Amino acid sequence: MATTLTKGPSQTAAQHARPSRRRIGERPNWLGGAISWLWLLVVIVPIYWIVITSFKSQSNYYAENPFAPPSEPTLANYQMVIEADFIRYFVNSLVVAVGAVAPAVAVSFMAAYAIVRGGGSRFLRSTNSLFLMGLAIPLQATVIPIYLIIIRLHLYDTLLALILPSIAFAIPLSVLVLSNFIRDVPKELFESMRLDGASEWGTLWHLALPLTRPAVVTVTIYNALTIWNGFLLPLILTQSPEQRTLPLALWSFQGQYSINVPAVLASVVLTTLPILVLYVLGRRQLLAGLTAGFGK
């Protein structure tokens, strides 16, 4: 019974290592199961519909059963979307995502390290409180001053205009998740690094970073996802088609080709594909990181 008192990582690890197959096995959880499978259907059906429809010609779209696989699959929609400057919007999104995520994760990691290691300092405590407060501030509320700042910096209608605020708004959550993980690094390891004469920077780089790599991957993917899908900042901070990112291009494409549903859905697939690849690659870390980051 002593285990009820300690919620240490070792205990939870033991739980994970030994799924109690025979323990709960008495009676299946019918309600939870039914809802979960029903929900799966609700999630999957629209996605299935998007994918199959994107391979249909416009005339087949109107003629066929919406859930029937395309009778004459065509890549014409994809060709059309790619010819409509998809590559340019893709590159724009990539520049913004990489340009914002890399610095955001770097500065957040440094801050999280400082907050965990120097947690008692008043400056760091206030900094942490400020970041935590940032979690409650809706980005939308600050876009008018951001618009003003971007104009005054002569950055309106540039990709940098999207990058700078994106970094700022990635910081609160990144610091929260990263500091949660850095806190789990045993204090003895930090002590022994210190006794060996390592600097804080060296400790951060050679101890904290390698040990918290899953968390770093988590916040990288999460921020990439958020920024890749960002809509409001591109909407108000850019103007010319040359600076469009994918979600905005999708929106204007929809306005332009609203009658051609298969083509619009092909563009939905194309804009989602890169993030899907990223998800498949980093899925384990992302799920583990998010559940640990929020569920603690």
Next chain:
Amino acid sequence: MSVIPLPSGRNVPPAAAPGGRGASALPWLAVPALVFFVGFGVIPLIGVLLLSFTSWDGLGDISVTGFDSWRAVLADPGLPHALWVTFLVMALSWLVQTPASILIGVFLAGQQRYRAVLAVLYFIPLLLSSAAIAITYKALLDPNFGLGAGLQIDVLVQDWLGEPALAMGVVIFVVSWQFIPFHSLIYQGGVRQIPRSMYEAAELDGAGRVRKFFSITLPQLKYTVITSSTLMVVGSLTFFDLIFVLTAGGPGDATRVLALDMYKRGFQANLMGPASAIACILVLVGLVLALLLRRLGGRDASASQLEGA
């Protein structure tokens, strides 16, 4: 680095700095993040308050006009309506999402083999941008060419986005479609943290599944519920892009939430002053709700993260 005094002028406490030298560099590591966050988070937050006392069309000069914007906004019947719609979206989406997310989360934390596969598939809606989701549902729900017409199911042939009550229902459904997967993962994580021994003890006392759920799982998930609810509630204030693309606030003003109201006043009507006042109200609502939820839980999710320090 170590010779430069701390910005706060205070010493690092002994716990963090038995070695002295290296530790004084610590606060500096937080400075770059702080600079970005202050520059594009805190300053705009102060700026929005200042701008609410000005008149600005988004291009020309900014002139101080005192309380004019506030008077205009507070006298406008559009504000109580937008507030009402915002709360309605918030409350309804919370009511739909929370029970479903808890049930799914508890189920996913169980032992069945398909759990991992389900969790993978569940996450897909979160990968799609709100713009993509809104565009998809607009096409699916089209009364002439959408699902209802295609399957020839009359019940599905409705002017989904043209009737105020239906449009609100669609918004709640699409929001839930996008976010239930995320919240069920949070609950899954929460359930896994509950000590096994509590269930073992309850089983010895002869507690059934339902009893265990209400007596152990739910109380133990208290802080997870608060974390998830805080994210839902504050998040619902930011449903701008989804509603903007899906209904543009319509039909009429039926789904015109605060964030959309602000955008339309500011960037479509070029009234940045009143739009800033709306933004201030948005921040206020967000902070009040976050604090309320924190009070409700006795401690907030972020404080619980700090306790282990």
